[in-house]
Amino acid sequence: MLIQLEGYGQQYSLKDFNLEGDINTWYSMRFDSVNIKPMTGALPSLVSQRPRVNAFFMENTLDWMEASIMYDNQLYSSVRMKYNIEQQVAYISHPLTYQTVSLDQKLVNWFRTPAGVFKPKNEATGYYLIIFEGEQLSFVKESAKKLDIKDREFEYTRTDEFYLLTDNERVRVKNKGSYLKQFPSHKKEIKKFMRLKESREIKRIGKENFLIHLAKYCDNLSIQ
Template sequence: MIRLSLITLLILIQIKVYGQQYNLKDFNLEGDINTWYSARFDSVNIKPMTGVLASLASQRPKVNAFFTENTLDWMKASIMYDNQRYDNVRIKYDIEQQLAYISHPLNKQTITLDQQLVNWFRTPAGIFKPKNEATGYYLIIFEGEQLSLVKESSKRLVIQNREFDYARTDELFLLTNNEKVRIKNRKSYLKQFPTHKKEIKKFMRSQESREINRMGKESFLIHLAKYCDNLSIQ
């Protein structure tokens, strides 16, 4: 009964504000009220919707400023915002401006999230967290007991022969003991853990490590991060 009253109140509010944009045809009291409520109101809350309205420059699917390549589609996400969780949120991460945008579920306006209030947001690409002392977010690609390996991505606009494109940069960092260390290659781990140099080198030469190395540089660096996390625990 309380839930039904809350829904009725929300409907009245939304009709008043967005009367020309909201359709109540799908509202069916004989159906699953929880499903109806979650689908429409999980991401409609005063806090995420009070950000600055964003005006996005014209983008193309294969040439854009966003984290996700070759598409202009919004990512469906869950957000922990000011210690409160919101699901079914449509989000884009602009890695040129280092800003995260959400789409208002009712009027489709683009809103800039307040980075200081973002705890994290989870997308199909992974979990992003805000940088501590800079604008933007990093992608967690491994999170262990003692250390994390994260990716920071950026783009810069390049104009050549009257054509524009974006040059992308992806950098990996190890977060451990309140330190942030750039991980360029396997040697970065040897420098970071000098007391375990022999063990790490031996691990790098193992059959498993060689096979993972063939899969790609990033996969191999994640593999080493997991091993070094276990070394830190011992």
């Protein structure tokens, strides 16, 4: 089980530090028993982790992801990171003390992990995973978890939703019909594309793969 302690504590901000991407130097220069100026809010604590019962995007592992972060327009590499999709908060870990640091979403440009590149949502808490980024649209995944307690046992219910992002709108994609509705003037072309042998083979692999396949095709349609 993972628990975020909501009590009194402190939070760190990476703003105002520019060490040319060296996260270890940033930590060693700024965090010691005397210099605590970067601490400004609640310090999260994650305890009693178990595979399959956790609040994070990456499941079935207790390991932190190695990531790179563009934070306040400054690149940091080789950062230990986790993305809590219950609280919709990204954490990094102090490389020496393993203290957990919550990032200020307003300062995150993006973070790259083994799962892909995440970007902060506009006017909402949390991040979305970029699955496909085209010329006119992007296909993204937004994930969340809800903690359920049954008979003193802890479990998380996970939801993964897909969206098309354009310059002007955010459209939820539930199935192939979502594309037909989004591109009504291209219905015949999209249906014909769906019937192609390649499309049918990808559809057999899984729903997510098929929706990505359609997004790539529709990105070309949108610029015609």
